[in-house]
Amino acid sequence: MASYDCSKCPGYCCSYPLIEINKRDVQRLADHFGLSFAKARKKFTYKDPEAEYALRRKADPHFGRICRFFDTEERRCTVYHARPSTCRKYPTTNRCGYYDFLKFERWQQDDKDHIASTDNG
Numbered sequence: 001m002a003s004y005d006c007s008k009c010p011g012y013c014c015s016y017p018l019i020e021i022n023k024r025d026v027q028r029l030a031d032h033f034g035l036s037f038a039k040a041r042k043k044f045t046y047k048d049p050e051a052e053y054a055l056r057r058k059a060d061p062h063f064g065r066i067c068r069f070f071d072t073e074e075r076r077c078t079v080y081h082a083r084p085s086t087c088r089k090y091p092t093t094n095r096c097g098y099y100d101f102l103k104f105e106r107w108q109q110d111d112k113d114h115i116a117s118t119d120n121g
């Protein structure tokens with residue numbers, strides 16, 4: 001059983017510097033927003049030396065930068081049902097290092113809503 005609970009996490013993995021997605025993911029996002037593939041590609045992704053399609057990011061008060069689809073107030077994904085396959089699969093193990101750190105910090109500060117910051121700008 002997984003030792004983390006994404007519903008209680010402020011979305012650290014959505015702030016990774018490079019979130020690579022694939023062509024099918026771009027198409028899924030295009031369908032979700034009623035856009036053409038080309039428009040969705042331009043609006044939601046950029047080409048990185050390491051990835052043909054990387055999710056665009058925006059400023060985040062806790063982690064520096066975060067995925068453009070992340071609601072920085074509610075701390076959740078706004079395209080959950082259309083989210084890319086990378087996001088569906090992650091994390092691939094039954095532990096999440098950030099969640100372990102978060103649990104420890106929340107326990108230490110006696111604050112179940114504390115957001116343990118680490119800058120991924």
Ligand code: SF4
Pocket residue numbers: 004005006009010011012013014090091096098099
């Ligand atoms: S995988 Fe880890 S960092 Fe990502 S939302 Fe879940 S608990 Fe948070």
Ligand code: SF4
Pocket residue numbers: 013014019055067068069070071076077078079080083084087
């Ligand atoms: S699409 Fe959603 S789950 Fe994936 S990185 Fe962006 S906000 Fe996170």
